[in-house]
Amino acid sequence: MAFSDFLVGLSFLVIVSLVNQFGVIVSAGVGVAEKVCNFIMLIPSAFSQSMSAFVAQNYGAKKMERAHKGLRYGICVSVLIGFVVAYFSFFHGDLLCGLFSKDDAVIAAGWQYLKAYAIDCMLTAFFFNLNGYFNGCGYTRFVMIENIIGGLCIRVPVSFLMSQIRPVNIFFVGLATPCSSFIQVILCLLYMHFVVEKKEKKAITV
Numbered sequence: 001m002a003f004s005d006f007l008v009g010l011s012f013l014v015i016v017s018l019v020n021q022f023g024v025i026v027s028a029g030v031g032v033a034e035k036v037c038n039f040i041m042l043i044p045s046a047f048s049q050s051m052s053a054f055v056a057q058n059y060g061a062k063k064m065e066r067a068h069k070g071l072r073y074g075i076c077v078s079v080l081i082g083f084v085v086a087y088f089s090f091f092h093g094d095l096l097c098g099l100f101s102k103d104d105a106v107i108a109a110g111w112q113y114l115k116a117y118a119i120d121c122m123l124t125a126f127f128f129n130l131n132g133y134f135n136g137c138g139y140t141r142f143v144m145i146e147n148i149i150g151g152l153c154i155r156v157p158v159s160f161l162m163s164q165i166r167p168v169n170i171f172f173v174g175l176a177t178p179c180s181s182f183i184q185v186i187l188c189l190l191y192m193h194f195v196v197e198k199k200e201k202k203a204i205t206v
Contacts, residue, residue, distance in 0.1 A: 001197065004140075004143055004147040005146055007144075007147045007148055007152060008103050008134040008147055008151050009135075009152045010061045010151065010152075011155045011156050012034070012155075013153035014156045014159065014160075015030075015155070015156075015159045015173065015176065016030065016031075016034070018159055018160060018163045018173065019163075019170070021171060022163075022168050022170070024169055025103075025105045025106060025109055026109050026168070028101070028103070028106045028109070028110075028177075029097070029105075029109020029110040029112070029113060029170065030109065030110065030113050031101045031104060031110075032097045032101045032107070032109075032110040033093075033109075033110040033113040033114050033117065034092075034098050034099060035095060035105070035113075036089075036096045036099075036100070036110070036114060036162060037117055039112075040057060040085055040089070040117075040121065041124070043078075043081055043082075043085070044082070044124040044125060044128035047074055047077075047078050047125075047128055047129055047132065048128040048129065048131055048132035048135075050074075050132070050134065051070065051071065051129050051132025051133055051147075051169060051200075052131075052132040052134065052135040052138065053137025054067070054135075054136065055067045055070065055071070055101055055132065055135075055137060055158075056135075056136040056137075058070070058136075059136055059137050059138075060186070064200055067133070067136070067137075068195045069117045069131035071130070071133050073127060074129045074132070075125060075126060075129045075130075078125035078126075078129055078137035079191050080120065080124045081125070081128075082121040082124065082125040083122065083191075084123075085118075085121045085122040086118040086119070087118075087173075089114045089115070089117055089118035089121060090115050090123070091137070093110065093111035093114035093115060093118075094107050094108070094111045096111075096114065097110035097111055097114065097130050109170055110167070112174075113170045113171065113173070113174045114174075115171055115174070116171050116172075116173075116174025116175045116177065116178060117174055117177060117178075119178040120177045120178040120181050123178055123181035123182055123184075123185055124181055126185045127146075127181060127184045127185045127188050130185075130188040130189075130192065131146070131188070133192075134188070134196070136190070136198065139191075139195075139196065140192055141145050142195075143147070146184055146187050146188065147184075147193075149183065149184070149187065149196070150180040150183055150184040150187075151179065151180060154176070154180040154183050155176045155180035156173070156176075156181050157175060157186075158174035158179050159163045159173050159181070162175060162176060166206055
């Protein structure tokens with residue numbers, strides 16, 4: 001789990017290094033947007049950690065139906081919160097960025113990046129809860145592999161390719177994050193259906 005978090009941080013560090021070559025305004029704008037994003041990410045992160053603890057307790061007590069119910073409720077609440085956050089990030093990102101900077105050019109650049117991140121707010125509602133579920137069940141190796149694929153194999157290459165487009169559009173660079181999140185959601189759903197559910201059914205039968 002610690003290694004997974006390290007990989008996620010590393011992938012975002014690469015994005016920051018790519019953005020820095022576009023000048024002070026863009027770099028400052030993304031820096032401001034990242035501060036907003038770090039605050040926003042506290043919500044799905046809290047759901048993930050809570051889900052992990054909740055599922056682990058029920059997994060140990062062999063009450064998997066209760067764990068599934070908790071997962072469904074967690075996703076539903078996260079999606080509702082994610083929708084509200086996505087709305088403000090996309091349509092009122094200037095207000096959010098304005099909390100950290102008063103420079104109009106920096107705010108505009110940060111808002112452009114936040115528009116891409118708004119898409120990610122809906123996707124993280126799913127895979128953060130699913131990751132919490134997997135961690136609670138002890139499937140931490142899959143979570144690590146999934147983060148490697150999403151962070152290093154998707155987010156970093158996509159951000160690099162988008163940074164080569166001219167004229168530079170920081171929105172396209174920001175799309176690397178929802179692209180990786182989308183792939184991670186697919187991987188989580190596939191793992192849940194083809195691996196976890198089969199193991200749980202087998203355990204119940206035994």
